[in-house]
Amino acid sequence: MKHFSRTQWNKVAGLLLIVMLLVSCGKPASKATPPPDVTAEDAFMGLPLAIPKRYDPSIEMQSVISVNATVKFLGEDDIHNNIWTRAYEQLLGIKLTYKWVVDGSMYGQKLGLSVNSGDVPDMFAVSPEQLHLFHEAGLLADLTDVYEAEASAKTRDVLTQDPISLKAATIDGRLWGIPLTDAAVASASLLWIRQDWMDKLGIEAPASMADVLEISRRFTEEDPDGNGAQDTIGLCVTKSLWGAIANLQGFFNGYHAYPGIWYERGGSLVYGSVQPEMRDALLALQKMYADGQLDREFGVKDINQVTETIAQGKCGMEFGVWWNPYHPLNQSQANNPHAFWTAFPIPSVDATPAKSQYYSAIGAFLVVRNGYEHPEALIRMINFWTDNILGTEDDNIRRTFLGDIENPDVVLYKYTPVVLWEPNAMIDGGKKLREALAKKDPSGLDLDTQWRYRIIQAYFEQGTLEAWVEVATNGPNGATTILEQVMRDRGQLNRFYGVPTATMAEKMPTLQPMEDEVITKIIMGEPIGSFDQFVENWYKLGGTEIVNEVNLWAERNH
Amino acid sequence: MNDKSKQPLVQRSHLPLILLGVVMTGYGLLTALVGSWFSSQAMRGLMTAGVYRARLMAFEQTAGLMAGLLFCALFVWCAVRASGIVRVAFAIGALASFAPVLTGRAERLLFTVLGLPTMSAGSVIAGAVTALVFALPMMILFILLACGRRVPRGGRWLSLASIFVVLGTAFFPIYVTVLAFLLKPGDPAVGRMMQVSSQVLKLRFILPGLSLLGLALISARLTRPQSSDAEAVVEGVLQ
Numbered sequence: 118m119k120h121f122s123r124t125q126w127n128k129v130a131g132l133l134l135i136v137m138l139l140v141s142c143g144k145p146a147s148k149a150t151p152p153p154d155v156t157a158e159d160a161f162m163g164l165p166l167a168i169p170k171r172y173d174p175s176i177e178m179q180s181v182i183s184v185n186a187t188v189k190f191l192g193e194d195d196i197h198n199n200i201w202t203r204a205y206e207q208l209l210g211i212k213l214t215y216k217w218v219v220d221g222s223m224y225g226q227k228l229g230l231s232v233n234s235g236d237v238p239d240m241f242a243v244s245p246e247q248l249h250l251f252h253e254a255g256l257l258a259d260l261t262d263v264y265e266a267e268a269s270a271k272t273r274d275v276l277t278q279d280p281i282s283l284k285a286a287t288i289d290g291r292l293w294g295i296p297l298t299d300a301a302v303a304s305a306s307l308l309w310i311r312q313d314w315m316d317k318l319g320i321e322a323p324a325s326m327a328d329v330l331e332i333s334r335r336f337t338e339e340d341p342d343g344n345g346a347q348d349t350i351g352l353c354v355t356k357s358l359w360g361a362i363a364n365l366q367g368f369f370n371g372y373h374a375y376p377g378i379w380y381e382r383g384g385s386l387v388y389g390s391v392q393p394e395m396r397d398a399l400l401a402l403q404k405m406y407a408d409g410q411l412d413r414e415f416g417v418k419d420i421n422q423v424t425e426t427i428a429q430g431k432c433g434m435e436f437g438v439w440w441n442p443y444h445p446l447n448q449s450q451a452n453n454p455h456a457f458w459t460a461f462p463i464p465s466v467d468a469t470p471a472k473s474q475y476y477s478a479i480g481a482f483l484v485v486r487n488g489y490e491h492p493e494a495l496i497r498m499i500n501f502w503t504d505n506i507l508g509t510e511d512d513n514i515r516r517t518f519l520g521d522i523e524n525p526d527v528v529l530y531k532y533t534p535v536v537l538w539e540p541n542a543m544i545d546g547g548k549k550l551r552e553a554l555a556k557k558d559p560s561g562l563d564l565d566t567q568w569r570y571r572i573i574q575a576y577f578e579q580g581t582l583e584a585w586v587e588v589a590t591n592g593p594n595g596a597t598t599i600l601e602q603v604m605r606d607r608g609q610l611n612r613f614y615g616v617p618t619a620t621m622a623e624k625m626p627t628l629q630p631m632e633d634e635v636i637t638k639i640i641m642g643e644p645i646g647s648f649d650q651f652v653e654n655w656y657k658l659g660g661t662e663i664v665n666e667v668n669l670w671a672e673r674n675h
Numbered sequence: 676m677n678d679k680s681k682q683p684l685v686q687r688s689h690l691p692l693i694l695l696g697v698v699m700t701g702y703g704l705l706t707a708l709v710g711s712w713f714s715s716q717a718m719r720g721l722m723t724a725g726v727y728r729a730r731l732m733a734f735e736q737t738a739g740l741m742a743g744l745l746f747c748a749l750f751v752w753c754a755v756r757a758s759g760i761v762r763v764a765f766a767i768g769a770l771a772s773f774a775p776v777l778t779g780r781a782e783r784l785l786f787t788v789l790g791l792p793t794m795s796a797g798s799v800i801a802g803a804v805t806a807l808v809f810a811l812p813m814m815i816l817f818i819l820l821a822c823g824r825r826v827p828r829g830g831r832w833l834s835l836a837s838i839f840v841v842l843g844t845a846f847f848p849i850y851v852t853v854l855a856f857l858l859k860p861g862d863p864a865v866g867r868m869m870q871v872s873s874q875v876l877k878l879r880f881i882l883p884g885l886s887l888l889g890l891a892l893i894s895a896r897l898t899r900p901q902s903s904d905a906e907a908v909v910e911g912v913l914q
Contacts, residue, residue: 312725447795454782454797459725512863525860554718568861571869577714577727578873581852582782582798585724593720 160200161208164514167504169269169497172210176491179239180534181231182215183224188531191524200518201533209501211494232256239489242481242534243294245285249616251484252293258485258492261292267496271503278540281477284674285614294482295499299538301610305473305603306367307596309441311433311449312459314341326371326466329434330401333410336433342453351410353432355423358633362445363423365402365636366474367436370609372398372466375474376632378611385668386612389474390632391652391660397466399648402640416637424448430456436463439543439596442586450583457585460596462607472609479614483535498535506530507539510563544604547597554593615674618666624659631655682825684753684761684894691752696888698749702742702775703880709734710877735779743776760823768816774809775880781805799856803849806879810845813883814838820890829893837886844879848872 184196194200196218205211216238219227225244231237237256251257268276275298276283282296308323310332315321318339323329333351335341342349353363359377369376374397375389382392389395405411412418412426426432428448435441442458449456465471483499485492506518520529530536539545546566550573553559559570573592576584590596617625635643635651656664685692710731717727750769754762777784781801785791793800820826820834851872854865 316725316729450797451793451795452786454786454793454801455728457724457728459723551720555720557715557718564863565861567863568866571855571866573718574873575852575855575869576724577717578710579848579852579876580731580798580802581856583796583856588724592724593718594723 160517161204164517165511166208166514167269167500168208169267169500169504171208172491172494175206175210175212176494177212177214177239178205178489178491178494179214179216181217181219181224181228181238181241182534183221184218184531185221189524189527190532191527196532199532200529204501204518205498209494209497211498237486239486240495240534241484241486242297243484244481245479245614246616248286248294248482248484249288252288256487257293258487258489259291259293260295260485260492260495263493263496264292264295267493267500269500269504271507272496272500275503275507275537275539279478281610281614282479282540285477285479286482294484295495295537296479297481297483297537298540299478299480300540300543301478302475302540302600302604302608303439303543304361304478305438305475305600305608306364306370306436306463307439307441307473307599308367308461308463309435309437309446309458310461311336311341312457313453313455314433315459317341317343323461323464325464326401326471329368329371329464330405333405333434334408337408337410341433342430349431349433350412350426351432351434352405353423353426353435354411354415355420356416356418356637357420358636360420361438362420362441363435363437365436367463368402369395369398370463370473371471372401373469373471374398375472375609376636378474378476378609379613379667380474380609381612386664386671388655388660388664388667391655396645396648399636399639400645403642403645406640407642411640416641420445428452439590439600442589442596446589447583447586450585454582457582458589459594460589460599462599462602470607472607473603474609474611475603476611477614478540495535498533499537502533502535502537507537508542508563512564515564543597544601547591547595547601550591551593551598612671613667615670618663618670620659620662620666624663628655628658628660631658680825681827681897682758683898684820684826684830684890685756686758687756689891689895689898691749691756692887692891692894695746695749695753696884696886696891698742698745699884699887700881701884702738702746703878703882703884705738706735706778707877707881709738732779739775739778739780743772743774746775747772759825760819761826764816764819764823767812767819770812771809771816774805777801777805777808796856799849799852802852806845806849809879810841813841817841817886827893827897830890833886833889833893837883840882840886844875844882848876848879 182196190196190199197215202213205213216236217227217231224242225247228241228243228247232251243251248257276296279298279301281301282298283292286292286294286296308329310323314336315332318335318341320332320335321328323332336349336351338347340347340349352368354365355363358365366376369389372394374392374394376395378389379386380389381387402411406413406415412423412432418426423432423435424445427435427445428451430449430453435446437446439460446458449458463471463473483495485495505514509515518529520527546563546569549562550566550569553562553566553570554573559567562570569587569591572584572587575581576588576592588595631651631654635647639645639647683689713722713727713731713734716722717724722730747769750765750772754765754769757765781804782797785801785804786793786797791800817834817837821831821838823831826834851865851868854862855869859865
């Protein structure tokens with residue numbers, strides 16, 4: 118072989134240098150930038166906004182708001198002067214000011230004190246309990262007529278997608294608040310299983326609760342993580358038993374039991390936690406615990422500790438809501454890039470399909486002070502939100518009113534109390550996304566859904582395994598397809614959405630811990646007779662009155 | 676440059692170089708087609724994500740192992756038939772044979788066997804390593820060929836262009852993935868880049884393979900009087 122001459126080496130080095138320079142040439146990392154020094158008019162100019170009728174001259178509206186410490190502002194902005202206050206003033210003619218601003222955890226208490234002292238804001242958010250309380254005190258404006266006169270088609274659509282939402286704000290046939298809507302079905306539990314473990318052990322999708330129990334056994338006994346030790350558990354459960362992550366209500370639903378909610382049986386509403394179907398589910402859980410398929414210390418483990426178990430790859434199943442892959446299931450990839458979870462509808466213990474229980478998503482209402490001269494202003498502000506922000510495909514509108522990709526920590530909609538989400542958006546978006554995936558054509562999707570499309574595409578076409586989170590939630594056969602079934606005929610909605618009845622408010626704080634305690638103890642080995650005793654006690658200690666009150670409420674509201 | 680001083684890239688027969696180009700292009704085409712078919716089925720919901728992954732991994736591991744062995748054998752064959760800087764180039768290029776073998780195995784090797792931290796981006800890191808294992812030797816190969824004084828002029832220009840082709844097809848998809856998942860999630864502009872990236876990824880083996888075929892064609896012209904019948908047929912097809 119001939120020696121490489123000095124000139125040739127120089128050329129090689131020169132070429133390498135050029136290549137490296139070209140590679141290193143690129144746009145420098147972008148910094149968080151303060152807002153440009155523009156006037157409010159400049160900020161809104163050119164945006165294709167649908168503007169409701171503008172007040173001329175402008176009107177004053179005093180409100181109150183909760184802002185947590187995590188909420189960030191850009192530049193000179195603060196809660197009193199930001200893109201939303203400027204938009205209301207410039208575009209709608211509403212000068213919105215806040216009497217006070219408080220952390221979210223203190224809002225209810227502060228509002229109560231403020232109203233009791235006679236200082237009632239013009240427009241404010243209230244809890245269901247406060248809605249009834251303030252209505253009874255005559256503090257709230259009747260919004261029935263202004264809603265009928267002013268609500269846009271989109272606003273009406275958003276507020277009627279969940280059939281309960283307007284009912285929940287209606288007292289004696291009149292509308293006293295506007296519900297802050299969200300997706301109710303999002304609270305339905307699904308069964309999440311480690312798909313890579315199923316594949317490794319050759320396990321098929323569960324068709325019944327018997328299959329679930331068998332999968333749990335195999336995950337516990339057959340070393341699915343392949344480390345040679347029997348250190349895995351079948352099912353993750355948190356000490357709180359209920360909730361969005363690693364809950365037990367999904368497991369109970371498989372046995373047609375619906376703990377913690379009210380549903381119809383024999384023509385009246387019954388409380389799920391004291392129904393006989395609970396027994397079989399409890400016995401099954403007790404056996405799983407005895408066989409080591411549940412964490413021996415689940416009774417003291419909170420969500421953070423369960424997340425740690427998932428991150429360590431020691432848990433193979435959990436019942437949780439549709440967004441669990443975003444957290445905590447994504448943590449399972451911390452040690453194993455091949456880890457991924459798949460959602461399944463809750464299987465049934467028998468031939469009757471199981472139903473996932475879920476709750477109304479209405480947790481708060483926007484109300485107007487009785488006597489305020491412009492109650493319709495609230496409806497106009499809501500119209501502005503629903504007509505311009507919800508599902509917008511305009512990137513400039515999103516950047517202006519929701520936030521900018523350059524500053525992901527700055528969430529602009531947190532500066533306004535007027536925030537409603539479309540209850541069906543998730544389901545509709547999922548359908549459109551799956552249609553686009555099938556056609557491999559994302560045109561026609563809104564920006565959010567288009568992004569989801571790209572992420573799913575990255576999973577299937579580029580092998581980006583971290584994108585499984587989007588595949589498992591919104592992809593073909595993902596969690597949102599199961600939620601469609603739940604909405605159609607496989608869901609059990611909590612039929613009681615009123616404020617707590619008198620006895621409920623008084624007794625439930627005692628009855629609920631009693632319920633949780635007896636369930637935990639039975640799972641950990643206490644005889645099932647304890648459940649029968651609990652049911653007897655529940656009725657004795659106020660349950661009978663609660664059932665009667667709930668059914669009276671149902672007669673009036675259904 | 677004096678054309679008289681130019682020599683063919685490989686002596687006697689260009690068959691090893693032609694085969695190398697054909698195998699590399701064929702492997703790239705096959706993986707692109709099979710991957711597209713699997714992803715199409717999965718995106719239409721005809722195949723679950725679990726089945727998709729299991730089948731794709733089985734295919735990648737089998738095809739990757741076979742392709743890797745073939746690449747290695749053909750690179751070595753080319754090196755044996757070459758001399759000087761070209762031999763060095765093919766010898767270094769042989770290291771790229773590890774890339775297809777790593778496809779579908781890199782995650783296990785890096786994070787299970789070697790115990791490296793995944794930093795919650797295991798597949799991205801594994802993809803980057805696999806791309807690097809292929810791109811680095813191939814880039815050096817093409818740089819050496821571009822600098823080789825006895826390499827035919829057309830071959831040097833083609834090699835120069837191939838450096839950037841290898842760079843682009845190897846690192847553009849990784850760059851876009853990092854943008855999409857870490858730096859600018861949700862940015863519509865990155866979304867459009869992701870669309871391009873998924874197509875570029877399919878060219879990772881095809882374009883360098885075609886470059887090698889082009890080099891074989893250019894080099895074969897220098898040895899036309901000695902070329903075998905088989906090469907003449909291949910050359911005819913290429914032309």
